[in-house]
Amino acid sequence: xxxxxxxxxxxxxxxxxxxxxxxxxxxxxxxxxxxxxxxxxxxxxxxxxxxxxxxxxxxxxxxxxxxxxxxxxxxxxxxxxxxxxxxxxxxxxxxxxxxxxxxxxxxxxxxxxxxxxxxxxxxxxxxxxxxxxxxxxxxxxxxxxxxxxxxxxxxxxxxxxxxxxxxxxxxxxxxxxxxxxxxxxxxxxxxxxxxxxx
Numbered sequence: 001x002x003x004x005x006x007x008x009x010x011x012x013x014x015x016x017x018x019x020x021x022x023x024x025x026x027x028x029x030x031x032x033x034x035x036x037x038x039x040x041x042x043x044x045x046x047x048x049x050x051x052x053x054x055x056x057x058x059x060x061x062x063x064x065x066x067x068x069x070x071x072x073x074x075x076x077x078x079x080x081x082x083x084x085x086x087x088x089x090x091x092x093x094x095x096x097x098x099x100x101x102x103x104x105x106x107x108x109x110x111x112x113x114x115x116x117x118x119x120x121x122x123x124x125x126x127x128x129x130x131x132x133x134x135x136x137x138x139x140x141x142x143x144x145x146x147x148x149x150x151x152x153x154x155x156x157x158x159x160x161x162x163x164x165x166x167x168x169x170x171x172x173x174x175x176x177x178x179x180x181x182x183x184x185x186x187x188x189x190x191x192x193x194x195x196x197x198x
Contacts, residue, residue, distance in 0.1 A: 022060045024050055029071045030078065033111045040116055041071060072120035075112050079105050081125055084132030088196065091136055094160055095183035098129075102165045103176050110170075113162050130157045141194040148194055155190040159183040 028050035029041055043064055047054045061067035081101050085091040102109040112121060130153075137153040144152075158164060160183070168179035188198065 018060070021052070021056065025052075025057055025060055025067075026070060026074045029067070030074055030108070033071070033075070033115055033117070034108045039114065041068065043067065068117065069120060072112075072117045072124070075108060075117060076121060076125050079109060079112075084129040085136065086132065088136060088140060088191070091133065091156070092184065092187060092191075092198070094129075095180045095187065098160055099165045099176065099180050099183065102162055103169075106169075109162050110166060113166055126161060129160055133157050133160065137194065140196055144194045152190045152194045156187050159186045 025046060029046045032045060032049055033041060043054050043057050046067075047057045050057075057067065061070060079101055082094070082097040085094050112118060133156050134149075134153040137149050137156070141149055141152070164183060165179060168174045168182055169176070174182065191197070
């Protein structure tokens with residue numbers, strides 16, 4: 001007698017509808033954010049724009065915080081940000097990869113920067129990137145003081161952010177290549193300051 005793998009239960013129509021409705025809510029929230037640059041996403045606005053009731057939104061997201069966390073996660077997914085750097089080579093290449101992702105979805109990136117999602121995103125994806133930078137600096141410059149490593153990591157982290165990308169692009173009016181060159185230069189100088197030359 002041979003063991004037979006159980007046949008997985010088919011996804012029910014109710015589950016499909018639920019998943020579709022949940023995604024519709026997230027799609028609508030991201031669209032509101034991107035097209036209207038809203039500072040604050042309200043359940044009422046999302047429900048109205050998606051053609052459903054607020055009650056339906058709350059059936060899929062228990063609280064407004066749960067909804068905003070899901071919208072932040074969906075925004076991160078759509079921005080398709082690169083993984084945090086795990087080598088010095090990846091760290092040096094990070095501005096091109098990161099700024100390129102911001103540029104590809106610039107309206108969404110800027111909208112997220114200027115909305116209440118900013119802190120939620122900063123505490124997840126950006127925090128992972130920042131931790132990776134600190135680990136790299138600590139691993140490759142163990143002979144430097146804690147303060148020197150902390151300052152170098154902080155300077156590098158600053159240039160690996162949507163805020164810096166937006167600053168160069170919007171306030172200085174730099175082209176993407178010049179924006180990337182500024183971040184690469186600053187990172188190279190920060191690394192050189194702790195003895196890590198190209």
